[in-house]
Amino acid sequence: MKLDVRKLLTGECVRIPIDYTLESSALPVFDDVVFEPEVHVNGELTNNGGYMRLALLCSIAYDAICARCLKEVNDTININFEKTVCEEGDLQNTDNDDYVEINDGMLDIDEALIEDMILNFPLKIVCDENCMGLCPKCGKDLNSGSCSCVTKEIDPRLAPLLKFFDNDDGEN
Ligand SMILES: [Zn+2]
Ligand SMILES: [Zn+2]
Structure with missing residues (x-):
């Protein structure tokens, strides 16, 4: 107006x-x-x-x-x-x-x-600040409990090692 x-x-x-x-x-x-x-x-x-x-x-x-x-x-x-x-x-x-x-x-x-x-206006809208989101692997809503997918705690010092294992997994 x-x-x-x-x-x-x-x-x-x-x-x-x-x-x-x-x-x-x-x-x-x-x-x-x-x-x-x-x-x-x-x-x-x-x-x-x-x-x-x-x-x-x-x-x-x-x-x-x-x-x-x-x-x-x-x-x-x-x-x-x-x-x-x-x-x-x-x-x-x-x-x-x-x-x-x-x-x-x-x-x-x-x-x-x-x-x-x-x-x-919020750049990112979430249902709750603590929303756990979906598992990137199986898509399960992690707010309703964890899934059986392997989740890796990323310690920055171990990250290169994890990457190595990931690559290894991919080849087999
Ligand atoms: Zn949510
Ligand atoms: Zn999962």
Whole structure:
């Protein structure tokens, strides 16, 4: 959503409440992640003697696949930030994440939200920090118990030796 902030710039008001629904089709695409269809966004834009701030708050629920065991994961990303709002042309370095810029009297709220979301979205989604994942050999879910495959504790000093045995196995 683009918010008309001209009244805030002229001093006609000092606060603009933000309360809208964002279609999740506007959100960025992440592999194997499905967002809930609609996201409720809350926040406010304030002007405190020329110092403008944007505060945004929303929770986005999603379904994904655990990167280790491939189980379905249902989780939520919480977005909660405050950024300084700059008037057009005030911003020298537009890559600065702490600022958002007004264009033609409008502030693009969706853009600010999506930028923050991309920065904070987990690179790897797991069902649990301690998820054991699947055995690389037999594919058994190791969360439900170990399998009978030989697992090797890799001691870095022994690694070359293990490699030697592995090669030997392969040839026979
Ligand atoms: Zn898992
Ligand atoms: Zn196994």
